[in-house]
Amino acid sequence: GQQLNQSPQSMFIQEGEDVSMNCTSSSIFNTWLWYKQDPGEGPVLLIALYKAGELTSNGRLTAQFGITRKDSFLNISASIPSDVGIYFCAGQPNTGTASKLTFGTGTRLQVTL
Amino acid sequence: DGGITQSPKYLFRKEGQNVTLSCEQNLNHDAMYWYRQDPGQGLRLIYYSQIVNDFQKGDIAEGYSVSREKKESFPLTVTSAQKNPTAFYLCASSMGGHLYEQYFGPGTRLTVT
Numbered sequence: 001g002q003q004l005n006q007s008p009q010s011m012f013i014q015e016g017e018d019v020s021m022n023c024t025s026s027s028i029f030n031t032w033l034w035y036k037q038d039p040g041e042g043p044v045l046l047i048a049l050y051k052a053g054e055l056t057s058n059g060r061l062t063a064q065f066g067i068t069r070k071d072s073f074l075n076i077s078a079s080i081p082s083d084v085g086i087y088f089c090a091g092q093p094n095t096g097t098a099s100k101l102t103f104g105t106g107t108r109l110q111v112t113l
Numbered sequence: 114d115g116g117i118t119q120s121p122k123y124l125f126r127k128e129g130q131n132v133t134l135s136c137e138q139n140l141n142h143d144a145m146y147w148y149r150q151d152p153g154q155g156l157r158l159i160y161y162s163q164i165v166n167d168f169q170k171g172d173i174a175e176g177y178s179v180s181r182e183k184k185e186s187f188p189l190t191v192t193s194a195q196k197n198p199t200a201f202y203l204c205a206s207s208m209g210g211h212l213y214e215q216y217f218g219p220g221t222r223l224t225v226t
Contacts, residue, residue: 030213031213033213033214033215035217040201040220040222041219041220042117042119042203042205042217042218042219042220043156043203043217044217045214045215045216048213048214088155088156090215092213099144099161099163099207099209099210099213100158100161100171101213101215103155103156104155105154105155106155
């Protein structure tokens with residue numbers, strides 16, 4: 001099955017820095033979701049986006065649904081150690097089966113003090 | 114508290130044995146899903162069910178079987194036909210229809226030797 005391309009694959013940042021990551025697809029998506037996964041745990045939903053151009057915040061996290069509907073971006077401001085983990089994007093393709101999501105390959109975030 | 118439970122957290126089996134992983138949700142969600150995650154990899158869909166007594170194969174269904182006799186339960190059986198069964202298995206659920214947000218359980222790590 002198709003997977004979304006996420007970049008960067010991994011990143012090391014210093015505590016307090018802002019983080020940006022993105023997710024791209026060759027096809028149009030109706031919905032974009034962002035998840036965070038801690039080691040050995042299930043992913044936790046952070047933000048859901050349903051409309052092209054939509055910008056949504058959840059605390060220090062902000063995500064945007066790209067205008068072309070083929071990409072999405074996640075920003076984390078003023079990172080803290082507990083931001084460490086793997087961030088996955090997921091989308092519902094325009095031509096896909098209702099309720100089936102396509103997942104990205106993940107961005108591993110590590111924060112140094 | 115509403116949520117998804119998976120049990121057990123860790124499971125060990127000998128090669129050639131079938132094993133069933135449990136997934137229960139009390140969110141009153143119509144749709145349920147099983148994913149497999151290998152180290153450093155994204156999520157791959159095994160099976161999904163949009164309604165009771167109905168389920169569909171995902172991208173990697175070979176060697177797995179499921180049932181959906183009750184709305185709140187979606188057990189996954191890893192059969193002896195699955196060539197590489199050792200992995201982290203995640204169950205998820207969603208309301209279904211045009212609501213694509215999936216919520217995940219804590220996962221079961223299966224080790225087959």
